Amino acid sequence: MRIGIDIGGTKIEAIAIEGSHEVLRRRIASPRGDYDATIRAVSDLVAAIESERGHSGTVGVGIPGAISAATGLVKNANSTWLIGHPLDRDLEHALRRPVLLSNDANCFALSEAIDGAGRGARVVFGAILGTGVGGGIVVDGQVLDGPNAIAGEWGHNPLPWPRDDERPGPSCFCGHAGCIETWLAGPWVERHHASATTERISMQEIVERAGRGEASSNATLERYEERLARALAHVINLLDPDTIVLGGGLSNIERLYTNVPPRWNEWVFSDRVDTRLLRNVHGDSSGVRGAAWLWGRE
């Protein structure tokens, strides 16, 4: 049995996979701000699952952040109460077994690579387009981990081939300007739409209005598709993935899958581009499923 745990900002989710089937799922509210209670909550979830299934399992954990190789402590987590703690070691101690831990974008990419949209593909790039922009890389069914634990983190690269009106670009929280995230994350698109139209509406409203043929919303989505094509062309030139799977709230925009690939041809350094752009299969469950698959398929 593989147990996957996803520690999010508002909820902790757990699943158990036996063979290739999900047999059980639990969800509790995150003990926000309380690190010790978070360790206890994960430990209790695992104990409850093992008691219900009658046997023990491996445990993989996804977090919205990473363990710093330099310090061994959690960094970059938006569940800020995890930051600065040796989460993997504390969980291993509490659960009395080895625990594999990875960031939620890697878990997303892994879940889609194993039995989702990227099934059967050798190299999968999972791109998260949500309130932020992140990514993960899976090669031969394994998360690509690097010495800095940032493989696939393309959101704070600059938007490539910027036009004059895109320079220097918006100031990003990371300290730079014109990051991919400042063009492709939902809240930023709403801001760009507002400055183009003087009307502040939600991403969902923009998509709905574009669907009804409203010109200004359609123009916002066309700009979005063109920028996403450029940003992904950079990834294709560097990694040459078989499949790119989109996740996060903006992955629900159906027209991206037909409109973006024709546009990236202009920027990819190849006579023909066979990379596929696909919507995720497992949706919000991808993180917790990927956490379970951190221990591999065998």
Ligand SMILES: [Zn+2]
């Ligand atoms: Zn940035």
